[in-house]
Amino acid sequence: MTFTRRKVLSGLAGLAALGVAGGGARYWLGRPADPVTHDYELIAAPADIELIAGTKTPAWCYGGQAPGVELRARQGEWLRVRFTNHLPEPTTIHWHGIRLPLNMDGVPYVSQLPVLPGESFDYLFQVPDAGSFWYHPHTSSAEQLGRGLVGPLIVEEREPSGFRHERTLSLKNWHVDKQGHFTDFSVPREAARGGTPGVLSTINGEHAPTLELPAGQVVRLRIINLTNTVTYRVNLPGGNARIYAIDGNPIAPRPLGKTYWLGPGMRIDLALKVPPAGEQLSLRNGPLRLATLSSIATTEDEGNWPAPLPANPIAEPDLQRAxxxxxxxxxxxxxxxxxxxxxxxxxxxxxxxxxxxxxxxxxxxxxxxxxxxxxxxxxxxxxxxxxxxxxxxxxxxxxxxxxxxxxxxxxxxxxxxxxxxxxxxxxxxxxxxxxxxxxxxxxxxxxxxxxxxxxx
Ligand code: C2O
Ligand code: CU
Ligand code: CU
Missing domain, CATH: 2.60.40.420 (Cupredoxins -  blue copper proteins)
Structure with a gap:
């Protein structure tokens, strides 16, 4: 085993000599001690958000919002996040879907020790694959993700992809009551079945929003399910949409079809040909409306379907000798x-x-x-x-x-x-x-x- 708990702990013993490095950051597992710059300063902290009009929900936020701020990187480049924990409890960040070294994977006692309240940790890794990914803690997950510690991570293609427009749609289902107070994130009798569902569905933190899209253009919709338990049955009646990528990986584009089952943690990238100005589409979960997509006039030339996205550099398994x-x-x-x-x-x-x-x-x-x-x-x-x-x-x-x-x-x-x-x-x-x-x-x-x- 490359990193055992013992090695993590002995790494920590080494830390005693190192102490807490400048800026409050601490390093172990052989991380370089001098990453002088970073791309993002990401803070996890409690903050009230308004999920239900006129109420306050005591969320836990990345960058002051829930779902968290969208992080972006370019394929092949480094993503450097200086993370600081201002929560009342330990946490970590896991980068869902990113192929990276174990010591950046955010699993407590396997990749790293939990980041304690008041501490910082520098996450530094290259992103080999382009696509729609996300990030979340790997500690006390029902509560931490449930309170809003989930965020999109977009890795842009190395070369421009041919999409001129895109939107990220972060789907989350909240465990709240009518006053906006949190209810139990996990109830044993539900955990033993399909999982404890939330009751309030949002896109980018808003219930049933209206999203304006440019008429006649092809827009890339990055739909990310960062909810704890709910599988969305995504459908877009009357919409002319094609799936370009699944869970960050390109496919040969194909029509969205009737329904796409998007389980927790899963993503689809759709190309939507936006209807003429003034028309609306309803993005739904089964029969329930998640968002209204409203077409707005634009002076841009009519958009075309982009070429398929380039494949990510993933090794091809040989089924004969597997x-x-x-x-x-x-x-x-x-x-x-x-x-x-x-x-x-x-x-x-x-x-x-x-x-x-x-x-x-x-x-x-x-x-x-x-x-x-x-x-x-x-x-x-x-x-x-x-x-x-x-x-x-x-x-x-x-x-x-x-x-x-x-x-x-x-x-x-x-x-x-x-x-x-x-x-x-x-x-x-x-x-x-x-x-x-x-x-x-x-x-x-x-x-x-x-x-x-x-x-x-
Ligand atoms: Cu252990 Cu989203 O993952
Ligand atoms: Cu993961
Ligand atoms: Cu399961």
Whole structure:
């Protein structure tokens, strides 16, 4: 294992000699001690936001807003974020979908120690892939993400993509009551089922907003589901829209179709041909309106469909020589009788093992060990009646087959595994480290549905 908890801790012992570096930043795990500049100063702090008119919701914000500020980088370049924690509790930032070194992955006790209140941490990494990604903590996730610590991370293509217009649509479902007060982020009886849903849907922090789009233009809509538990059934009746990328990875553009199931953590990039001025479209979740897209006159020439986006540099798994590993996702089904204050409930397991979010040593017992640069097929079997958006850190995988639907293979970091579905994904294990492999329904992940996969 590249980074064990012990090594993290001995890294911390080294810190005693180093002390707290200038500017309050602290470094370990061999980070260079002199990153003098950074692209973003990102602060996590409590702040009241107005989700419901006339009420205050005590959110936790990145950069003073929830969802957090949009971070942007250019493909192949470095993203350097000086992060400061002004929350009343420890946190970290995980960069969902970004292929980066383990020590930047934001998993507590695996990548780094939690960033304590008042401390800073410099996240510095290159972004190899262009696309729509996002960031969030990997500590006390139900509450921290639930309170608003989620934000879009956009990696622009190396060369201009051909889209002249784009909008980011961050979907979030909030656990609030009518007064704007937070309700429970995770209720055991819901965690044991589909996950605890919120009740108020927003786009970029606003309920059912009207978004103005330039008439006749093709606009890239980056739709990001950064909600804890809800799968959106995205549809756009009457809209002329094509999917250009899924979860940050380009596909051969195809029509949006009737409905796209966007699970927690997942993204789609749509190209929308905006209708003539004065017309409106309704972006919906099933029958519910998420936003009104309103077409506004423009003097620009009519837009055309851009060329497909260039592929990201992801290693192609060789299915002929790949080794197959099987992963069963099951309901574990017991409310442990000795579950007292602070104990975690266990409802879910992967291959008979449940992750305990309170046990800092779980990652020392990886569920699978992959050989560096080995080729693998993962067979994912869902033995439950609920769907699970299965997410892997550190590496991007290719979806190759399912017993439930026809698969046109694509690359992703998250696969929405349907009820009782068996799907096969493949990857080249080209990133050494210990990588979290979990369901992105946050209360499933926090009640057992997480494991570590190591690449050595
Ligand atoms: Cu969005 Cu462990 O990830
Ligand atoms: Cu992730
Ligand atoms: Cu799940």
């Amino acid at each position: 080794e197959t590993l099987r992963f069963n996702f099951e309901w574990a089904g017991t409310l442990s009788s000795d579950a007292g204050q602070g104990d975690a409930f266990t409802f879910w397991q992967i291959n008979g093992q449940a992750w305990d979010i309170n046990d800092k040593t779980c990652a020392d017992r990886p569920i699978a060990t992959l050989k560096k640069n080995g080729h693998y097929i993962f067979e994912l079997r869902n033995l439950s009646q609920y769907q699970h958006p299965i997410h892997l850190h550190g590496m991007t995988f290719k979806v190759i087959s399912s017993n439930r639907k026809r698969i046109d293979p694509w690359y992703t970091d998250t696969y929405l595994l349907g009820k009782n579905e068996t799907a096969r994904i493949a990857l080249v294990a080209d990133n050494p480290g210990v990588w979290m492999f979990h369901c992105h329904v946050i209360d499933h992940m926090e009640t057992g549905l997480m494991a570590a996969i190591e690449v050595v």
